[in-house]
Amino acid sequence: MKKKRILLKIGSNTLTKETDNISRGKIEDIANQIAKLQDTCEFIIVSSGAIAVAKQFVKLESKRKEIFVKQALASIGQPHLIRIYQEIFRELGLLTSQCLLSYSDFEKQESKTNIVNTINVLVNNNYIPIINENDTVATDEIKFGDNDKLGALTASLLSADLFIIATNTNGIYTKESIEKGTPKTIELVEDFNALKHQVVNSKSTHGTGGMQSKIDAISVAKQSNVETWIVNGLEDNFIINALENKILFTKIK
Numbered sequence: 001m002k003k004k005r006i007l008l009k010i011g012s013n014t015l016t017k018e019t020d021n022i023s024r025g026k027i028e029d030i031a032n033q034i035a036k037l038q039d040t041c042e043f044i045i046v047s048s049g050a051i052a053v054a055k056q057f058v059k060l061e062s063k064r065k066e067i068f069v070k071q072a073l074a075s076i077g078q079p080h081l082i083r084i085y086q087e088i089f090r091e092l093g094l095l096t097s098q099c100l101l102s103y104s105d106f107e108k109q110e111s112k113t114n115i116v117n118t119i120n121v122l123v124n125n126n127y128i129p130i131i132n133e134n135d136t137v138a139t140d141e142i143k144f145g146d147n148d149k150l151g152a153l154t155a156s157l158l159s160a161d162l163f164i165i166a167t168n169t170n171g172i173y174t175k176e177s178i179e180k181g182t183p184k185t186i187e188l189v190e191d192f193n194a195l196k197h198q199v200v201n202s203k204s205t206h207g208t209g210g211m212q213s214k215i216d217a218i219s220v221a222k223q224s225n226v227e228t229w230i231v232n233g234l235e236d237n238f239i240i241n242a243l244e245n246k247i248l249f250t251k252i253k
């Protein structure tokens with residue numbers, strides 16, 4: 001049986017459970033779900049969190065631009081982030097690997113072919129690739145929080161059956177309901193253009209993108225006919241519950 005290929009994007013807010021520290025419990029929750037689904041689904045993860053991990057134990061000084069500090073923090077945090085994933089996933093017999101990519105890699109045919117070939121070998125050998133942006137060479141993503149877009153580009157390139165963006169809301173709410181203080185999830189998006197008007201300008205707490213970068217990512221996935229779900233990653237069991245339609249989330253066909 002052909003497995004359902006799921007591209008799971010985990011944002012900093014989910015990974016830290018909105019604290020200043022990476023949550024091992026959240027990574028355990030994700031690993032548990034992947035282990036339960038492994039006979040029917042194959043996973044590729046795009047994970048943020050390198051900067052958040054580094055900030056837990058280091059403070060860097062620089063008289064130059066703040067972005068250089070973020071790049072340096074990402075470099076310090078990334079191996080720790082992967083170590084934490086590896087430790088927790090291994091407990092459940094899940095194998096992991098690391099891929100660092102940047103947008104420009106998706107503009108060159110040769111790089112695209114290399115990404116597809118590498119990741120297919122990994123997945124076919126039961127390794128779960130954990131992708132993050134290569135923050136040393138590119139700053140687009142940490143400036144704009146576009147790990148969402150990196151997820152979408154990867155989901156498209158690797159012909160994912162489903163792109164799940166885990167974030168800290170029960171999907172996308174209507175703008176009106178947020179303004180009234182009673183957030184209401186848009187469950188099924190049929191008119192993508194109308195969705196663009198639902199974004200509320202609230203600054204992200206731990207991540208950098210906010211809902212706008214998710215809408216841009218959805219647009220990229222849509223062009224490749226990849227279905228996107230925006231799911232609340234703070235909830236336990238969020239992937240399985242979404243697959244079984246037990247929670248409220250946003251589905252964009």
Ligand SMILES: Nc1ncnc2c1ncn2[C@@H]1O[C@H](COP(=O)(O)OP(=O)(O)O)[C@@H](O)[C@H]1O
Nearest residue numbers: 011012013167172173198200204207209210211
């Ligand atoms: N229409 C909307 N529905 C839900 N969240 C919205 C909406 N418009 C803006 N947001 C904001 O987007 C945030 C999620 O983006 P972000 O903080 O970048 O998360 P992540 O780190 O998971 O990528 C929400 O916490 C919320 O403040």
Ligand SMILES: N[C@@H](CCC(=O)OP(=O)(O)O)C(=O)O
Nearest residue numbers: 012049050051145207208209
């Ligand atoms: N790539 C960087 C930051 C990316 C970022 O903050 O993205 P997100 O949490 O998806 O808004 C990191 O791993 O810390």
